[in-house]
Amino acid sequence: MLAPLMYSPHEMVGVSPRDGKPARCLLGCPALETTLTPIQGGSMNVTTLAITSAVVLWLGYRYYGSWIATRVYGIGEVDDQQLPSHSRENGVDFVPTRRSILFGHHYVTIAGAGPIVGPAVAVTWGWLPALLWVVFGSILIGAVHDLGALVLSTRNQGRSIGDLCAEILSPRVRWLFLIFILLALWVVLAVFAFVIASLFVARPESILAVWIEIPLALLVGWQWMRGQSMALWGALALVVMYGCIGIGSTESVRSLAAFDWGENSAGVWLAENAGLFWLVMLFGYAWIASVLPVQKLLQPRDAINSHQLFLALGALLAGLLVLSVTGGWQLEVVAPAINPNPPADAPLLFPFLFITIACGAVSGFHCMVASGTTSKQLASEQDARSIGFGAMVLEGGLAVVVILCCISAAGFASGEEWAAQYSAEWVGKGSLLARLSGFIDGGAAFIGAALPFFSPQFLATVITVVIISFAATTMDSATRIQRYVIQELAESIGWKFLARRHVATAIAVLSAAALALLAGKDGKGGLVLWPIFGVTNQLLASLTLVVLTTWQARRRRPILPTLIPLCFLTVTVGWAAISQMDRLLNAESIAWPQVIVLGFGMLLQLWMLLEGLLCIRRSKECDQDPVVDPLGVVHS
Structure with a gap:
């Protein structure tokens, strides 16, 4: 078969x-x-790859991004005072926000751990396909997808893409699309909580720095509301955080964080249930963070995390420069361009490369962020290009850096050492950790070249804190977005009680916690559905492109920039979904939850494609096609 x-x-x-x-x-x-x-790594050096990738990404943002923003989406045609951040300002979710601050929030939220984990795994096939997909996918597909979702939402009162299906496609698919988004976010919340809790247990030296960020973010937000500079206070908060890494690495504090309290009964219980304890703490934090006004915790925390990101990227690039200069600009790539000996159980490069690397090229989760939190804070439509398109391109840049860290001589002494690291089984205990350690070790070596006075252990912990901070940001933003989706569903059926902020948040958090604890106190319940999340995430991206293409056609705007990516994703994601469904149905024990969710997504994709074709056909048959654009007003 x-x-x-x-x-x-x-x-x-x-x-x-x-x-x-x-x-x-x-x-x-x-x-x-x-x-x-197979092309071996020695025929290429890291410096050449870095410079070439940076130039292509910049040109893509500068020229293609400008054309997409003005000629395709028509940015600048709307009075800024009509944007939902102004017209619906409530001081909680709808808050007009300065571009630099909103960029930090949007970028850190869409990045999460995705552009680190995906490329670190995908180089198993070789660096060339991963690099090409990241660079060109982020420009031609991901950035177009993200910017379109942001513009469409801001012109329709900050409503989500799923909610807008009723007007753009058909009321028939609106409910199904919102439920599909609900399921995707449900899995994200459960799995990210488990991953962060597991990292806390495995790396207790990172705990103090991660949790101290919350009161620091509240302080930064308070100072910003008093008229102080968020950039300055965010930088100061970052200094305190990194100081806490040093404190957290001391034996006494590390033992305290690991619940190594001797024979103390409370310590014994906590040590045995550390994962459960951190799960409860994380879900409690997500609940509080998602109901607070965005300017009090969400924005300042993301400002601190964006400082982390830019500092880490700057240090990595500085290390690359130092290593290149000292090596005569010949820092070697030790990995093969195309790996002739991937793990025996690795899936096909095509189409699974495009599933493995989602964030960093294109990700359906981004549409939920763009139309969920970002659209409600956009102060000027002119900011949309730098936030929607630019953040995706910069995320592609982060993925490029991850790839370079995982394939360079800075992290591996030889091609044989790289092959040994990446010969682990594709699916199995420790395989993901083995690939992530390639980025952590390579990244620490890069930064260590620029900052030799820091120990490799300290730098590795810094990178770990960055990964956890990004994952936590994704988790609290996903909780807020899940609340929005629940509110939209509740309002559509007239259940106003469920549309209340705290009630909707309770449903979002408690349902995710229930999923996480479904398999026991270790919190692995979300992993039941995680194997199909990559495919469902890219299905969501293709569904968003269906909505955008139909919207563009009905507005008499160019559709090829969204139609071509839609066709590409339909083929690759459809192929991957069929392959995965075949594997599930032919397994010795059929995982019915995965089969049901994946089958639901496949049917929804087919249905929405047909609805889109019907809408486009009807719009061509009539001279005037009423569409919702802009700002929720029907135009003919």
Whole structure:
């Protein structure tokens, strides 16, 4: 069944593992044979890759981004005072926000741990396909997707993409799309809480720095509301955070954070239930953070995290420069461009590369952020390009840096050492950690070249804190967005009680906690659905592109910039979904929750494609097609 999808990983790269003869091509197609020889890393150096990627990303933002913003989406056609941040300002969710602050919030929220984990895993296939997908995918697909979702939402009173389906496509799909978003966020909340709790247990030296950020963010927000500079106070808060890394690494504080309290009964219980304790703490934090006014905690925390990001990126690039200069600009790439020997159980490069690297190229979660929190804070439509398009391009830049850290001689002494690290099984205990450690060790080596007075252990902890901080930001923003979706669903059926802020938040948090604890106190319940999250996340991106393409067609605007990415994602995501469904149905024990959710997403994609085609056809048959644009007013 589905034979073209079942070729071995070795057949993907054109070299047979047994006799060295030409094998099947990257697409797994037996009809297309190739004599492709795997390109080894020594033929390329990190400096060249870094400069080339940076130039392409900048050109994409400068020229293609400008054209998309003005000619395709028509940015600048709306009076800023009509934007929802002004017209619906309430001091809690709808707050007009300065561009630099909103950029930090949007960027840190969409980034999360995705552009770190995805590329760190995807280089298993080799650095070339991962790098090409990150650079060109972020410009041509991801940034177009994110900016479109932001513009569409701001022109419709800050409503979510799912809610807008009723007017743009059909009321028939609105409910299903919102439920699909609800399911995706449900899994995100449960799994991210488990991942962060697990990192706390494994790396207790990071706990103090991560939790001290909350009171620091409240202080920064208070100072900002008093007219002080958020940038200055955010930088000071970051200094305190990194000081806490040093304190948290001391033996006494580390033991305290690890609940190593001797024979104390409370300490024994906490040590045995550390994961459960941190899960409860994280869900409690997410509840509080999602109901507070955005300017009190969400924005200042994201400002601190954006400082973390830019500092880490700057240190990584400075380290790259130092290593390049000292190495005669020949910092070697030790990994192969295309890996001839991936793990035996690795899936096909095509289409699973485009599923593995989501954040960093294109991600459906971004549409929820753009139309969830960001659109309600956009003070001027002119800011949309730098926030919607620019943040996605910069996220692609972060993914490039992660790839370079995972393939360079700074992190691995030789190609053999790299191969040993990346020869772990694709799916199994420790395989993800093995790949993440490639970024952590390589990143620490990069930064250590620029800051040699810090120990490698301290720098590795800094990178760990960055990863946890990003994941926590994604978690609290996802809780707020989940509350918005629940409120939209409740209002649509007239259940106003469920649309109340605290009630909707309670449903969001308690349901995610229930999922996390479904499999026991260790919080792994969300992992039941996580294996299909990559596909469902990209399904969500393709569904968003269906909405955007239909919206553009009905407005008589250019549709190719969204239609071409839609076609590409429909093929790749559809292929991956069918392949994964085939694997699930042919397993010894069928995971029915995964089958149901994945099948629901596949049917929804097909339905929305048909609805979109019908809407576009109807709009072409009439001279005047009423659409909701801009700002919730029906225009003909």
